[in-house]
Amino acid sequence: MKAKVVTIPVDNDREPIKAFLRLRPHINADGPTTAPYLQTLSDTSVFMSDPRHESSATGTTHSRIRQSVATPPSTYTFSHVFPASTQQSEFFTKTTLPLVRGLLDGENGLLFAYGVTNSGKTHTMQGGTAEGSAGILPRSLDVIFNSIDGLQSNSRYKPVRLYGVELADGPPTRGPLLEKLSLPSDEPVFAEVLAEHLEASTTSDIDIDPTALSVDRNHEYSVWISYAEVYNEKIYDLLADVSEPGNATSAQSLLLSRKALPIRPSPPSDSPDGISGKYISGIQQVRVNSAAEAKKLVKLGQLQRRVFGTLANSQSSRSHGMVTIKILRKHRGEKDEPSGYHAARLTLIDLAGSERTKHTQTTGDRLKEAGNINKSLMVLGQCMEVMRSNQRRIAQSLAGPKNERSDTRDVKKTLAVVPFRHSKLTEILMDYFVGDGRAVMIVNVNPYDTGFDENSHVMKFAALAKEIQTPAPMQRIPPTPSKLSQVAASSIPVPQRAGGAFGHHTRKVTLSTGGQDGRKISQTQVEVLEEDEDPHDSSDDDDDEPPNALVEALFDELENMRLQLFDAEMRCAIIEADTREEVMQEMEQRIENMERMFARRLMNEVEQNEMKMDAKIDMLHQSGLFGKTPGKARRVIQDMEEEEDVAMSIIGEGSEDESVYPPSSADISRSNTVSPLAHKGRRVKSKPQQGRVSQIIPMPASSGAEHSYLPSDDEGTETESRASEDVEEGDDEGSEDSTEEGQEAEAEEETETEVFSEDTQTESDGDWQPEQEVSKTQSKTKASLASSSSTSSRSYLAKDESEFFTTPPSPVFATDAKTQNMRKRTSRSSGRKVAELAEDLEKLGLSEDADISSSTTANQSRRSTRSSGTKKSSQARGLDATPEEWDEFGADDSAIIVPAKSTGVGRSESLKKKKRQLGNKPVVTEDQIEQAVGRIAQSGSGKSIRRMTRASK
Numbered sequence: 001m002k003a004k005v006v007t008i009p010v011d012n013d014r015e016p017i018k019a020f021l022r023l024r025p026h027i028n029a030d031g032p033t034t035a036p037y038l039q040t041l042s043d044t045s046v047f048m049s050d051p052r053h054e055s056s057a058t059g060t061t062h063s064r065i066r067q068s069v070a071t072p073p074s075t076y077t078f079s080h081v082f083p084a085s086t087q088q089s090e091f092f093t094k095t096t097l098p099l100v101r102g103l104l105d106g107e108n109g110l111l112f113a114y115g116v117t118n119s120g121k122t123h124t125m126q127g128g129t130a131e132g133s134a135g136i137l138p139r140s141l142d143v144i145f146n147s148i149d150g151l152q153s154n155s156r157y158k159p160v161r162l163y164g165v166e167l168a169d170g171p172p173t174r175g176p177l178l179e180k181l182s183l184p185s186d187e188p189v190f191a192e193v194l195a196e197h198l199e200a201s202t203t204s205d206i207d208i209d210p211t212a213l214s215v216d217r218n219h220e221y222s223v224w225i226s227y228a229e230v231y232n233e234k235i236y237d238l239l240a241d242v243s244e245p246g247n248a249t250s251a252q253s254l255l256l257s258r259k260a261l262p263i264r265p266s267p268p269s270d271s272p273d274g275i276s277g278k279y280i281s282g283i284q285q286v287r288v289n290s291a292a293e294a295k296k297l298v299k300l301g302q303l304q305r306r307v308f309g310t311l312a313n314s315q316s317s318r319s320h321g322m323v324t325i326k327i328l329r330k331h332r333g334e335k336d337e338p339s340g341y342h343a344a345r346l347t348l349i350d351l352a353g354s355e356r357t358k359h360t361q362t363t364g365d366r367l368k369e370a371g372n373i374n375k376s377l378m379v380l381g382q383c384m385e386v387m388r389s390n391q392r393r394i395a396q397s398l399a400g401p402k403n404e405r406s407d408t409r410d411v412k413k414t415l416a417v418v419p420f421r422h423s424k425l426t427e428i429l430m431d432y433f434v435g436d437g438r439a440v441m442i443v444n445v446n447p448y449d450t451g452f453d454e455n456s457h458v459m460k461f462a463a464l465a466k467e468i469q470t471p472a473p474m475q476r477i478p479p480t481p482s483k484l485s486q487v488a489a490s491s492i493p494v495p496q497r498a499g500g501a502f503g504h505h506t507r508k509v510t511l512s513t514g515g516q517d518g519r520k521i522s523q524t525q526v527e528v529l530e531e532d533e534d535p536h537d538s539s540d541d542d543d544d545e546p547p548n549a550l551v552e553a554l555f556d557e558l559e560n561m562r563l564q565l566f567d568a569e570m571r572c573a574i575i576e577a578d579t580r581e582e583v584m585q586e587m588e589q590r591i592e593n594m595e596r597m598f599a600r601r602l603m604n605e606v607e608q609n610e611m612k613m614d615a616k617i618d619m620l621h622q623s624g625l626f627g628k629t630p631g632k633a634r635r636v637i638q639d640m641e642e643e644e645d646v647a648m649s650i651i652g653e654g655s656e657d658e659s660v661y662p663p664s665s666a667d668i669s670r671s672n673t674v675s676p677l678a679h680k681g682r683r684v685k686s687k688p689q690q691g692r693v694s695q696i697i698p699m700p701a702s703s704g705a706e707h708s709y710l711p712s713d714d715e716g717t718e719t720e721s722r723a724s725e726d727v728e729e730g731d732d733e734g735s736e737d738s739t740e741e742g743q744e745a746e747a748e749e750e751t752e753t754e755v756f757s758e759d760t761q762t763e764s765d766g767d768w769q770p771e772q773e774v775s776k777t778q779s780k781t782k783a784s785l786a787s788s789s790s791t792s793s794r795s796y797l798a799k800d801e802s803e804f805f806t807t808p809p810s811p812v813f814a815t816d817a818k819t820q821n822m823r824k825r826t827s828r829s830s831g832r833k834v835a836e837l838a839e840d841l842e843k844l845g846l847s848e849d850a851d852i853s854s855s856t857t858a859n860q861s862r863r864s865t866r867s868s869g870t871k872k873s874s875q876a877r878g879l880d881a882t883p884e885e886w887d888e889f890g891a892d893d894s895a896i897i898v899p900a901k902s903t904g905v906g907r908s909e910s911l912k913k914k915k916r917q918l919g920n921k922p923v924v925t926e927d928q929i930e931q932a933v934g935r936i937a938q939s940g941s942g943k944s945i946r947r948m949t950r951a952s953k
């Protein structure tokens, strides 16, 4: 394929770390599981809003509380934002090509992909298998070899350490693994695996990037590849030979071993600029002559990564994979000696997923892995943070008028130490951050299936990285032993810790190959042995400066203390996070309880108000003051309200506790005693009679024992016997009218009883059925009053309250339903009571026309749904008049009710006159009504009513 030469403008802006955001497309056919919380605003910015914020705007208490922990919406700015539709080639051209340009010109470059698992880091770095999907790494190799085509050297020199160049022992090799593949091997199993793997992954080999960059053709170039893995804070060479002859334990099993490599400081003599840094001691740097060879080598490295477990057990990368492409460049006119060579490198890192341990729910080895991944990424973030703050301080010291500026050297002495040494990853990358060259950070985000918190964390990290500036080269003075105690720890040789964890770790890995293009799947059992780095291995240290024992010991101590501090900080952070979580949960729980409590209180109040209102209406009707004497009615209401206030205040005192905790049976009976109905009964009875009708009207609710709303057998029997007595007496008298009225009332009673009994049965479930029996006796006095009042009391207080207090959550709906029920029952029972009282008064026979009661009955008939019989009798008496008409004529148009004080001699004349005007209707005094009603309430028997009737006649 003919290479296409492109010219890249040299990027002169000093933005050392460029941050590019790449959004991953949604790849599942079944659609995203969550709505994207990330919105692209422009080519350089995105807006992220926490979904918890949105739900809290309309949501529940939970979400309101969550809002306090939700991250506020933020706009993040990047060097460029690449939407999900971005092609690999476009992405490569905009992000990596400038780095490749720099590499060919002799500049160092670093590119790392950061993001949570499954966000597309590996896809970005390596690419996919489809055509055109090759990632940054293969494309970089393509561009390099396209560009230096015909300019490759056959030099005998090889790169060593970071910047060093040495004469090679023999002819350049293709690396032990590649050599092994091309030679007959003693280890058929591993060779087979390697060969098969390479064959299976050749799809991207046809996917070659045709880009070529123009290079200085006066130079000759050689390309060297190294591939390292940082796993569990240990560094392994992925291109090293891992199998040893005779290690096969069986036909299908193989023992593979590898050894961790130490990090060493690069000797300043290596670099013409005196640039220091750290290198992986003993790592293979393999010369490659073509892009295809380089890609093959990288794939072998990936296979090793898989074999050694970091990719074998899950789809997710658990290690940081670092591919370094080094180019040795020499001017053709220069002598063939080390000083004529210049080394530059480009490191491409596929970082492990940045998800937090807490979310992955890992344990054991995986937890340790995750801890180390988190640690290295956290330290990377810390390094950036410290570098940024140091840079700010230097910038501040240079700002302002010249005479006010502080000495930069003084400022530098006070700069914070960048904690590169806290993790292996940052230790290796240190050189890129403090040295020349460019750094690019690619932030991979999958906005569909990844949690908001995780991606928000990634965004913040990127924002931080973007602010780092490279210090000027003059600051990178190589350390000398005399200055060691003053300079940053990061630039000092790392002493190996005494008693460090030097040992071996073995584990078994099953490696599957084949299965593609109809090939058989073959599984290989591999036992892997990992050795820690040898602290005494000094094969590469020949050029290092002799260590100073005291300084080494001091740094050893310092390092230990740093590690301890770091561990302590980590522990504190975890404890703090856990505590916050706990406190938040507790708060949520409390608020929920309070919400429930207030709902119950509200329900209580609604109930009490209903009962109060019904009681007032009942009292007014029973007293006959409804619409008759407004002044009196007002007084009655006032009295009632006073009594109710007392009752309510008693209820109120205990209500809070009752609402929070379910009441015991004792609580329920206590609440029974403070029922407004019950109170009224007691209070009225205990008051001395003062000639006011309202004060002698008893409430039927007090008919039973105060503490028990369930009728006793005795009571039932008594009621029955009284009822039968009534029937007998009624027979004796043999009044046709009363019989008719009795039948009418009976019909009415039966209708009501039917309805009522149904309710009672449903609600009480057979534990209480007094009404059917009692109502059958057609007693219209105490029995019916008792039944209605006791039923209402029972159903409100004994049954419903207990139901109410044990009602599970959803109080709002429960309140509505219960309130409706209550309202129905209250109106039914109070209607019933009033009607019966009216009929009693009618029977009282204060007049043949039963004047007072008819008014009450008429009113009641308007309020409650009564039987047609009642309606008929009411209409027969012409009671369709409006309330205004009743006011005008008195309580009704068939009797004259005279206030007690109006019965004096002086008034008798005017009364007679009035009586004549109204057609000689009977005169009834309030006293008479008062007495009659009082007796009804006190004795409640049919007998006394009849006695009163006779007496009044």
Ligand SMILES: Nc1ncnc2c1ncn2[C@@H]1O[C@H](COP(=O)(O)OP(=O)(O)OP(=O)(O)O)[C@@H](O)[C@H]1O
Residues within 6 Å of the ligand: 023, 024, 025, 027, 084, 115, 116, 117, 118, 119, 120, 121, 122, 123, 124, 128, 315, 316, 317, 351, 352, 353, 444
């Ligand atoms: N830009 C993209 N276009 C199409 N598919 C993509 C893209 N990015 C990622 N994918 C697909 O998403 C899946 C996950 O991507 P990938 O393995 O690269 O994630 P990762 O971040 O490297 O995960 P891990 O950290 O676990 O290794 C893969 O199947 C990959 O092919």
